[in-house]
Amino acid sequence: MLKVEEISRKYGELTVVDKLSFSVNQGEFVALLGPSGCGKSTSLKMIAGLETPDAGSIELEGRNITRLSPGERKLAMVFQSYALFPHLKVEDNILFGLQARKVPKGEQKKRLDSVVDLVGLGDHLQKKPGQLSGGQCQRVALARAIVAEAKLCLMDEPLSNLDAKLRNEMRTEIRALQQRLGMSVIYVTHDQVEAMSMADRIVLMNNGKVEQIDVPEALYNNPKTIFTAQFIGSPPMNIIKSGSENLGIRPEHIEISEQGMPATILSCDYHGADTIVLADISGQGEDQKLVKIRYPGHALFASDQNISISWAPQNEHRFPL
Amino acid sequence: MINRLNLKAWLLLLPALSLLIAFTHWPTLKSFWRSFTWARSDVAPSQFVGLDNYRIMLDDPVFWKVIENNFWYALGTVPTSIGLAIMMALWVNSKIRCTSLLRLAFFTPTILPMITVANIWLFFYSPNIGLFNQLLGLVGIAGPNWLGDPDLALSSLMVMTIWKEAGFFMIFYLAALQTLSPELFDAAKLEGANAWRIFRKITFPLLMPTTLFVLINALLNAFKLVDHLFILTKGGPNNASNLLLYYIYETAFSFLDSYYAATLTVVMLLTLALIALVQILVIDRRIHYR
Numbered sequence: 001m002l003k004v005e006e007i008s009r010k011y012g013e014l015t016v017v018d019k020l021s022f023s024v025n026q027g028e029f030v031a032l033l034g035p036s037g038c039g040k041s042t043s044l045k046m047i048a049g050l051e052t053p054d055a056g057s058i059e060l061e062g063r064n065i066t067r068l069s070p071g072e073r074k075l076a077m078v079f080q081s082y083a084l085f086p087h088l089k090v091e092d093n094i095l096f097g098l099q100a101r102k103v104p105k106g107e108q109k110k111r112l113d114s115v116v117d118l119v120g121l122g123d124h125l126q127k128k129p130g131q132l133s134g135g136q137c138q139r140v141a142l143a144r145a146i147v148a149e150a151k152l153c154l155m156d157e158p159l160s161n162l163d164a165k166l167r168n169e170m171r172t173e174i175r176a177l178q179q180r181l182g183m184s185v186i187y188v189t190h191d192q193v194e195a196m197s198m199a200d201r202i203v204l205m206n207n208g209k210v211e212q213i214d215v216p217e218a219l220y221n222n223p224k225t226i227f228t229a230q231f232i233g234s235p236p237m238n239i240i241k242s243g244s245e246n247l248g249i250r251p252e253h254i255e256i257s258e259q260g261m262p263a264t265i266l267s268c269d270y271h272g273a274d275t276i277v278l279a280d281i282s283g284q285g286e287d288q289k290l291v292k293i294r295y296p297g298h299a300l301f302a303s304d305q306n307i308s309i310s311w312a313p314q315n316e317h318r319f320p321l
Numbered sequence: 322m323i324n325r326l327n328l329k330a331w332l333l334l335l336p337a338l339s340l341l342i343a344f345t346h347w348p349t350l351k352s353f354w355r356s357f358t359w360a361r362s363d364v365a366p367s368q369f370v371g372l373d374n375y376r377i378m379l380d381d382p383v384f385w386k387v388i389e390n391n392f393w394y395a396l397g398t399v400p401t402s403i404g405l406a407i408m409m410a411l412w413v414n415s416k417i418r419c420t421s422l423l424r425l426a427f428f429t430p431t432i433l434p435m436i437t438v439a440n441i442w443l444f445f446y447s448p449n450i451g452l453f454n455q456l457l458g459l460v461g462i463a464g465p466n467w468l469g470d471p472d473l474a475l476s477s478l479m480v481m482t483i484w485k486e487a488g489f490f491m492i493f494y495l496a497a498l499q500t501l502s503p504e505l506f507d508a509a510k511l512e513g514a515n516a517w518r519i520f521r522k523i524t525f526p527l528l529m530p531t532t533l534f535v536l537i538n539a540l541l542n543a544f545k546l547v548d549h550l551f552i553l554t555k556g557g558p559n560n561a562s563n564l565l566l567y568y569i570y571e572t573a574f575s576f577l578d579s580y581y582a583a584t585l586t587v588v589m590l591l592t593l594a595l596i597a598l599v600q601i602l603v604i605d606r607r608i609h610y611r
Contacts (some may be wrong), residue, residue, distance in 0.1 A: 032540055033346045048507075048511060049510075049511070050507050050510070050511075069510070070507070070510040070511045071510055071511065071512070071513035071514065071515070072513075073511075074513070076511070077507075077508065077509060077511050078506060079504045080504075081502060081504050083502065083504040083507065083508035085505060085508075085509075085522075085523060085527075086527070087529075088522075089524045096509070096514070096522070097511075097512030097513055097514075098514050100509075100512050100514040100515075100518055101512075101513045144508075144512075148512070267334070313568050
């Protein structure tokens, strides 16, 4: 339904978004993922109409919307700061768009009631945003986006202002709402866990360019570039130079075994369910080659202890130099 | 009870307090008392006359004239300069080029002292050589005597006051606008609100605290600032542009009637106190939305 084709945006000499292309299908949850400054927010703003691309086109349901004003695109958006109007009651915040678009009063009421039920804001309609907690503000912002019944909903790091526990709850909740209402969503985040757990497809961006577009499993199992391999997964994939190529192996796929590659323990970082073991696999007199190993349970290794590591061949990834 | 800590606090407050009392509160009380007394001459002892001075005031056509003038002056200058200030602030806050130059241009009238401004405008308004009439002359219109015509004198003063005040108020609005998150306006635009709706529903309500602050200051200035009268009209012709404070000055220092001047001063003080009271009691409570 949404087709972004080769959009670019420059700020002076700096190219922030470079020929970005991707599409969103009806009812699909697409995450724009990447490190800060990779151009994902700028891309979202161009889709929203808050920025104009220097080149390329954006099509929504076959209509070219590249030069339309934000209002004419009829999209909904959830902002990182929520962007709630501090002087308006929750009710008026949610209905702001419907009032601006002159939706009949009865229809407004009907939609308000149903959306308030969905996000659970019943008792707070008469309050001002200043009287609500962060999580409640988030719900108001969500309600304002849902009530518009827009074809496409844009979300710009909507969970980044919440604490870890609430973030996990809202993650599940947003995903559930999206699936229940069949919403098409573009979700911008720098958090790979959010993207992996919520999205149907992920557009991984780096330096304004697309690195890989794929379903979460494919990004994890078949990364096409070293950047993707190291961005998805925590701790990142170990990259070992071997001959004419780079060998990639995830920390969770390395086993500490009787025989295999000799390694020397440098440190152990205990996380509870597992331990991240840092080891050196360089031979005598070579520069250090560090690998991280995810070891289930509590590993009790002494520093400088010599071990052997191995992995199953199907877990190897190979990248050309 | 004054304990040691209290005493220290009072000692620290003493310098400021004694200046305030000596130069503000004591003269205020003195004027208040003086408004109930009268003396035949400067050397004669003053005697208590009760409300006589106030009775004279109510029968004084000039008093009513300056009150009426002050009313129209406030009504004519305050809303217009606030409106202009908002427009200018929105303009220089937008993404156009040369905003710093524009800001400076709008702010210049405020930097100038009122006396300087009045002298500049004296040249604009002069009947024959004045800028306005020369410009009107170019298109073949004989310009009026802006300051000499009783029907125009007060309006001419108002135009100049608006010119001077709007830039000052703009600074407050500009500061307020820059504290507002741009995401609010992005959100409003996305929701399909047009520019007028965004202004009416978002910008203006969020600027309300500033508007009320500016409103009070503008109202107070409408009574307090009469420097330009000394240069431009001296209240004339025939009191057509006279304002309360200038009339007080005339009464005290030209007509040398300090008792009647004190009476007028009390009226002035009560008016200003009333405006301040409205701010403290009503407005402070109603404008906070956070």
